Amino acid sequence: xxxxxxxxxxxxxxxxxxxxxxxxxxxxxxxxxxxxxxxxxxxxxxxxxxxxxxxxxxxxxxxxxxxxxxxxxxxxxxxxxxxxxxxxxxxxxxxxxxxxxxxxxxxxxxxxxxxxxxxxxxxxxxxxxxxxxxxxxxxxxxxxxxxxxxxxxxxxxxxxxxxxxxxxxxxxxxxxxxxxxxxxxxxxxxxxxxxxxxxxxxxxxxxxxxxxxxxxxxxxxxxxxxxxxxxxxxxxxxxxxxxxxxxxxxxxxxxxxxxx
Amino acid sequence: xxxxxxxxxxxxxxxxxxxxxxxxxxxxxxxxxxxxxxxxxxxxxxxxxxxxxxxxxxxxxxxxxxxxxxxxxxxxxxxxxxxxxxxxxxxxxxxxxxxxxxxxxxxxxxxxxxxxxxxxxxxxxxxxxxxxxxxxxxxxxxxxxxxxxxxxxxxxxxxxxxxxxxxxxxxxxxxxxxxxxxxxxxxxxxxxxxxxxxxxxxxxxxxxxxxxxxxxxxxxxxxxxxxxxxxxxxxxxxxxxxxxxxxxxxxx
Numbered sequence: 001x002x003x004x005x006x007x008x009x010x011x012x013x014x015x016x017x018x019x020x021x022x023x024x025x026x027x028x029x030x031x032x033x034x035x036x037x038x039x040x041x042x043x044x045x046x047x048x049x050x051x052x053x054x055x056x057x058x059x060x061x062x063x064x065x066x067x068x069x070x071x072x073x074x075x076x077x078x079x080x081x082x083x084x085x086x087x088x089x090x091x092x093x094x095x096x097x098x099x100x101x102x103x104x105x106x107x108x109x110x111x112x113x114x115x116x117x118x119x120x121x122x123x124x125x126x127x128x129x130x131x132x133x134x135x136x137x138x139x140x141x142x143x144x145x146x147x148x149x150x151x152x153x154x155x156x157x158x159x160x161x162x163x164x165x166x167x168x169x170x171x172x173x174x175x176x177x178x179x180x181x182x183x184x185x186x187x188x189x190x191x192x193x194x195x196x197x198x199x200x201x202x203x204x205x206x207x208x209x210x211x212x213x214x215x216x217x218x219x220x221x222x223x224x225x226x227x228x229x230x231x232x233x234x235x236x237x238x239x240x241x242x243x244x245x246x247x248x249x250x251x252x253x254x255x256x257x258x259x260x
Numbered sequence: 261x262x263x264x265x266x267x268x269x270x271x272x273x274x275x276x277x278x279x280x281x282x283x284x285x286x287x288x289x290x291x292x293x294x295x296x297x298x299x300x301x302x303x304x305x306x307x308x309x310x311x312x313x314x315x316x317x318x319x320x321x322x323x324x325x326x327x328x329x330x331x332x333x334x335x336x337x338x339x340x341x342x343x344x345x346x347x348x349x350x351x352x353x354x355x356x357x358x359x360x361x362x363x364x365x366x367x368x369x370x371x372x373x374x375x376x377x378x379x380x381x382x383x384x385x386x387x388x389x390x391x392x393x394x395x396x397x398x399x400x401x402x403x404x405x406x407x408x409x410x411x412x413x414x415x416x417x418x419x420x421x422x423x424x425x426x427x428x429x430x431x432x433x434x435x436x437x438x439x440x441x442x443x444x445x446x447x448x449x450x451x452x453x454x455x456x457x458x459x460x461x462x463x464x465x466x467x468x469x470x471x472x473x474x475x476x477x478x479x480x481x482x483x484x485x486x487x488x489x490x491x492x493x494x495x496x497x498x499x500x501x502x503x504x505x506x507x508x509x510x511x512x
Contacts, residue, residue, distance in 0.1 A: 153343040161333045161360040252347045
């Protein structure tokens with residue numbers, strides 16, 4: 001690594017790292033000195049220690065939450081984009097169902113979760129349903145917006161050559177919508193993790209249940225450990241969507257490539 | 261382009277809900293193989309007429325017929341901007357019309373490569389639109405229009421966003437295409453010199469709602485080269501049009 005690339009690397013990595021280091025060591029100091037009570041905010045190194053001591057339990061819970069969130073996000077993507085295509089294609093379908101799609105955005109999931117338990121029982125299906133409900137709307141809304149932002153001149157061009165309806169969708173509308181689909185997916189990815197954890201609070205399993213149990217045992221270090229892991233999980237999911245988006249849109253879309 | 265298309269417009273009007281009437285009743289006929297320019301001030305309704313000639317819009321009243329012996333999509337349209345598919349390479353963009361018409365891929369590829377060679381882009385097949393200059397993008401757009409060997413080519417101020425060098429080069433190429441293949445061409449522009457250089461007949465529309473102010477033959481040789489723009493006969497034709505259209509009716 002040459003001197004300039006090293007400087008660049010430090011310049012990029014240091015700014016986001018600095019607040020975390022300051023927080024970690026500062027908090028550690030405040031708790032050790034007794035200025036902040038450990039039962040309000042645990043010492044960061046206690047959190048790390050609890051993460052290590054309960055690693056097998058936390059690891060299993062994280063895997064469970066990840067699978068539920070991925071399944072919820074997967075259902076959201078498949079069902080959400082299919083619904084958006086129908087909404088864009090048929091005005092009557094849109095008038096009939098779009099108001100109900102908005103319902104998914106506004107529903108208080110914490111209130112709905114007990115109903116999900118009645119329907120799906122305790123366990124994974126309830127968690128996946130909760131994750132799906134929370135994450136489906138951004139995908140519907142963004143995909144719909146994307147499908148409707150098609151360049152009207154290109155619509156004319158397709159009409160001029162009498163393109164069949166299916167070609168309109170596959171060769172024009174869907175590719176045009178892709179950047180919007182990804183921005184919806186990015187929002188949905190974070191929400192899918194939240195939805196899964198909320199579902200687990202009521203439906204059991206995963207990091208949600210682990211947080212709930214640790215709270216009732218007054219294990220605040222463990223609560224913090226689980227919360228930390230769950231936000232890392234969200235970041236990983238959103239990051240994966242970003243990678244996918246760069247891979248798909250990379251060669252042509254302005255949002256992914258400024259160099260062209 | 262063996263079978264060029266003809267156009268007959270009889271008392272054609274077009275009214276929009278918000279903009280109101282954009283065309284006074286317009287009647288005109290275009291013979292197969294003619295190169296006609298429609299001149300007019302911005303927003304006068306010339307583009308609306310062009311869209312109707314392309315079959316993309318329909319008259320509110322009157323009758324507009326385009327006759328052509330061909331039954332496949334025989335019209336091509338070039339827009340004000342290039343409007344390429346950003347996710348497709350240059351070659352795929354030019355193949356598009358043929359693919360939409362259900363033509364087999366290998367054949368489409370060969371024809372597209374050929375059309376691109378014709379506009380001087382034979383070596384840019386694999387590039388993406390974002391990697392091209394404005395002039396090159398417009399060339400791709402012209403190639404996309406030519407690839408179906410249209411009998412009727414419609415262009416809506418296609419070169420107005422280009423710099424003068426590119427504009428002249430593309431005008432020269434378009435004229436050459438007409439000279440070799442003789443499709444019917446309807447070219448909308450607000451530049452008098454562009455209309456005179458390119459076409460054999462110039463039609464002038466008034467301000468909105470558009471009326472036919474002038475319909476005249478251009479007295480220049482059939483074969484035209486870049487140097488024609490600096491000749492006395494070219495300026496004579498320009499003056500003749502300016503002198504016959506009042507600025508109040510059509511500020512050109």
